[in-house]
Amino acid sequence: MPAPGRTVWLIADGFIPDRSTGPEPEMLSHETASILNAGETDAHVEMTVFFSDREPAGPYPVTVAARRTQHVRFNDLSDPEPVPLGTDYAAMVVSDVPVVVWHTRLDTRQEANALALTAAWPAD
Amino acid sequence: MPAPGRTVWLIADGFIPDRSTGPEPEMLSHETASILNAGETDAHVEMTVFFSDREPAGPYPVTVAARRTQHVRFNDLSDPEPVPLGTDYAAMVVSDVPVVVWHTRLDTRQEANALALTAAWPAD
Amino acid sequence: MPAPGRTVWLIADGFIPDRSTGPEPEMLSHETASILNAGETDAHVEMTVFFSDREPAGPYPVTVAARRTQHVRFNDLSDPEPVPLGTDYAAMVVSDVPVVVWHTRLDTRQEANALALTAAWPAD
Amino acid sequence: MPAPGRTVWLIADGFIPDRSTGPEPEMLSHETASILNAGETDAHVEMTVFFSDREPAGPYPVTVAARRTQHVRFNDLSDPEPVPLGTDYAAMVVSDVPVVVWHTRLDTRQEANALALTAAWPAD
Numbered sequence: 001m002p003a004p005g006r007t008v009w010l011i012a013d014g015f016i017p018d019r020s021t022g023p024e025p026e027m028l029s030h031e032t033a034s035i036l037n038a039g040e041t042d043a044h045v046e047m048t049v050f051f052s053d054r055e056p057a058g059p060y061p062v063t064v065a066a067r068r069t070q071h072v073r074f075n076d077l078s079d080p081e082p083v084p085l086g087t088d089y090a091a092m093v094v095s096d097v098p099v100v101v102w103h104t105r106l107d108t109r110q111e112a113n114a115l116a117l118t119a120a121w122p123a124d
Numbered sequence: 125m126p127a128p129g130r131t132v133w134l135i136a137d138g139f140i141p142d143r144s145t146g147p148e149p150e151m152l153s154h155e156t157a158s159i160l161n162a163g164e165t166d167a168h169v170e171m172t173v174f175f176s177d178r179e180p181a182g183p184y185p186v187t188v189a190a191r192r193t194q195h196v197r198f199n200d201l202s203d204p205e206p207v208p209l210g211t212d213y214a215a216m217v218v219s220d221v222p223v224v225v226w227h228t229r230l231d232t233r234q235e236a237n238a239l240a241l242t243a244a245w246p247a248d
Numbered sequence: 249m250p251a252p253g254r255t256v257w258l259i260a261d262g263f264i265p266d267r268s269t270g271p272e273p274e275m276l277s278h279e280t281a282s283i284l285n286a287g288e289t290d291a292h293v294e295m296t297v298f299f300s301d302r303e304p305a306g307p308y309p310v311t312v313a314a315r316r317t318q319h320v321r322f323n324d325l326s327d328p329e330p331v332p333l334g335t336d337y338a339a340m341v342v343s344d345v346p347v348v349v350w351h352t353r354l355d356t357r358q359e360a361n362a363l364a365l366t367a368a369w370p371a372d
Numbered sequence: 373m374p375a376p377g378r379t380v381w382l383i384a385d386g387f388i389p390d391r392s393t394g395p396e397p398e399m400l401s402h403e404t405a406s407i408l409n410a411g412e413t414d415a416h417v418e419m420t421v422f423f424s425d426r427e428p429a430g431p432y433p434v435t436v437a438a439r440r441t442q443h444v445r446f447n448d449l450s451d452p453e454p455v456p457l458g459t460d461y462a463a464m465v466v467s468d469v470p471v472v473v474w475h476t477r478l479d480t481r482q483e484a485n486a487l488a489l490t491a492a493w494p495a496d
Binding site (some may be wrong): 051056091109113114115 | 146150151156158191192193194217224227228229235239240241243245
Binding site for chain 3 (some may be wrong): 164213233236242
């Protein structure tokens with residue numbers, strides 16, 4: 001079986017809440033791109049971040065080894081620049097081998113956390 | 125690469141809660157259609173809103189510039205008419221170039237917010 | 249354009265919480281199959297409910313008029329039998345014309361509500 | 373009609389919270405792979421769990437009878453080994469007949485539960 005997945009994934013609704021309730025890093029409000037590489041070849045991934053009022057940021061490089069998953073927090077991206085909090089954004093994830101990408105938001109602005117997750121949208 | 129995405133997206137479960145807890149506009153109960161235009165051409169988008177007991181409302185025009193994302197709050201639509209709160213609805217998003225559309229609901233009717241998001245369903 | 253959508257949709261994770269916090273019917277724990285008929289012909293829909301330990305229940309008939317959406321609460325199904333609370337189930341939605349189906353759960357067992365929604369899975 | 377569904381499903385964002393608030397087993401923080409077998413033949417399913425820093429675990433065998441659904445809690449998997457709490461993971465579900473797989477997380481680390489669900493991603 002070839003590696004399951006696709007090579008281009010889109011996330012249209014990005015937003016990292018700018019406040020948090022509870023202990024860090026676990027309960028810090030955050031967003032994640034979770035990448036599964038179920039294949040036998042390491043995946044070299046580039047993430048690009050889109051905004052409403054400026055040119056995109058990136059690329060942010062990530063390597064996901066064969067038969068591994070990486071849950072990448074957008075909060076932790078720093079090079080070439082951090083992703084601003086409390087700001088509408090979107091993202092594109094491009095890999096050199098097929099992977100599967102999901103998107104998750106943990107929102108702890110109020111006293112009990114809210115959670116949302118869904119598969120990213122495969123463009124190819 | 126052609127612009128990633130599709131040109132017709134459907135949202136079947138729309139509902140804007142009619143009460144909120146917490147500071148506006150951030151914690152106002154709302155629903156969003158988040159549109160990513162990762163391509164090199166501006167997207168001219170029209171949104172239509174469907175109801176259970178009357179003819180659809182719209183079209184609501186939105187422009188999403190090339191390499192930009194717009195997170196459109198259904199609460200903010202006003203022309204030709206506002207989207208009523210506390211009412212079951214659905215929506216169709218049609219673009220002249222490929223885009224990606226996601227749907228998000230923030231529900232702050234009770235003391236801590238609830239959150240749900242998913243990709244809209246591409247019809248073409 | 250033909251009516252957008254598909255004619256067979258599957259929901260794999262059904263579960264209606266058996267307790268609620270807050271005023272009914274709004275905050276009653278519930279699950280919904282939201283059906284959008286964006287086409288020009290009325291949709292005659294049949295829903296079937298699957299369980300872990302018994303034969304399926306149904307069919308439950310629903311009509312969704314042309315250019316309308318119906319958000320059908322599983323809690324309200326009664327003929328041929330109600331859907332039990334606090335019980336794992338799944339569902340299949342079959343329509344005679346293309347529609348789009350999403351699934352939503354509102355869980356108010358604890359003091360602030362939780363919410364999840366996603367598109368059902370189109371099988372045809 | 374052949375059985376609706378696919379035979380390979382991927383879950384990219386797995387994470388079982390390691391704390392809970394409320395009565396067990398109902399409100400225990402957990403993740404579920406909900407499998408619907410709407411066809412006429414029993415499904416023999418194997419689940420594999422992927423991690424960020426070690427080789428995958430499994431296979432975990434599950435049988436889903438014809439016309440039945442099984443909501444499998446990752447928390448309950450024990451053979452060949454349990455799935456660790458508070459740890460990033462991902463999963464692959466492979467069936468010998470078509471099924472539909474969804475993924476759900478219930479997070480009760482804080483005082484009111486959070487909930488997320490989505491369809492897994494079909495690879496074939």
